[in-house]
Amino acid sequence: MTDPVPPADLPHPTDHPNAAGVRRVAVLTSGGDAPGMNAAIRAVVRTATHHGIEVVGVRRGFSGLHRGNLALIGPRDVANTIQRGGTVLLTARSKTWRTPEGRALGAGHLRAWGVDGLIVIGGDGSFHGAHALQEEHGIPVIGVPGTIDNDLYGTDHTIGYFTAVETALDAVDKLRDTGASHERIFVIEVMGRHAGHIALEVAVAGGAEEVFIPEDPKPVDGVVQIVKDSVAKGKASSIIIVAEGFPGGAQGVADAIEAGTGLETRVSILGHIQRGGSPVSSDRVLASRLGEAAVYALMDGVRGVMVGRENGAVVHTPLHETWEKRKDVSRDLYRCAKTLSV
Incomplete structure (x- = not known):
């Protein structure tokens, strides 16, 4: 029995027309590193190659771009980078790069290399630089x-x-063991300068x-009663999570607890350890999908957008909206955190 033949008018899932006639794209990573960046780079390179498009890698982000560090x-x-943390670029x-002169140098290098479009993997600061270019x-x-x-804003x-x-959760689990053993309060600071998604x-x-x-930015005094109530219920230790962007940080929260309860309190700031490590499967898949989508966007003649995923679908959001519009934390999850802490 032979395999069924798909209808002639049904394109292969990997087919994507190059309507814009893109021949060469550049890719760079910028700002703080994030696990999964290598998976995104890999997806850009392999998607482009699949469609006969050359890729220019820019080393050291915008700093390397205005210096002409391209290849x-x-x-x-x-190959063998999808599981690696950090960024190979x-x-x-x-x-x-924040100056017109620096951006002009970078644009000149891209033109000299015959680049038809630039893919920037990074955060809002990186998108500001890309938008200006x-x-x-x-x-x-x-x-x-x-x-x-x-x-x-523009991606789930x-x-x-x-x-x-x-990474942060693994550290919290370990610190909970220590806190329980010594009957201490642990105040743990996670990353999130302007957003509490990780903390929540x-x-x-x-x-x-x-x-x-x-x-x-609620008053920290309320945590004192929470800790007292926990002790009254027989809890010998407690875990308090603080996003680094919360006013006063973890130390301010810990000082309030010690002053209000007299209980021994320790502060643990996880810091940049959260940036490193091998990306989990969800980050690898997301990065692969978005790297592919970025190449397809250029092939479609799209420009000046961020590719994101919302409700499982690829979406395009104008770059300026990614920092102009606010992405709130899940208020349902915030409520859940309070409900389950009793």
Whole structure:
């Protein structure tokens, strides 16, 4: 029995017309690294190669772009990278790129290399730089959301967020063991300078007694009663999660607890450990889908947007909206955290 033949008018799932006639694209990673960036780079390179498009890799982000640190890369250059944290293209912040002169240098290098479009993997600061490049020099740019903070409007999740949550949760579980053994209060600070997505998810998954996020700058005095109530219920230790962007940070919360209860309190700041490590499967899949979508966007003649995923579908959001519009935390999850902390 032979395999069924699909109808002639039904294209193969991997077919995608190159309506814009793209021949060469560039890709860079910018800002803070995020687990899954390598998976996104890999997807860009292999999607482009599949469609006969060359890829130029830019090393060290916008800093490398204005210095001309570019080279052709192919499928073998991204082999065995999907499981690696960090970014094989490296990343850096650039004061020079913030100037018109710096962006003009970068645009000149892209033109010299015959680049038809630039894919930028990063956060809102990176998208500001990409948007300025397109506005000033007409080079099509596509953004791919790569930041652990999950704070970009236009996508349910950003690349690196899932791994950052798992990394922080693993640390919380270990600290809970120590807290229980010594009958101490642990105040744990997770990353999230302007957004509490990581803190909120870790608080629920880690069974925290309280969580403090930038979106709700509530008085810290309330945590004192929460800890007292926990002790009254027989809890010898408590876990408090604080996003780094909360006013006063973890130390401010810990000081309030010690002053109000007299209980021994310890502060643990997880810091940049949340950026590293092998990306979990959700980040690898998200990065792969969005890297592919970024190439397809350029092939379709789309420019000046971020590719994201909302409700399982690829969506395009104008770059300026990713930082102009606010992405709130899940209020349902916030309520859940409070309900389950009793």
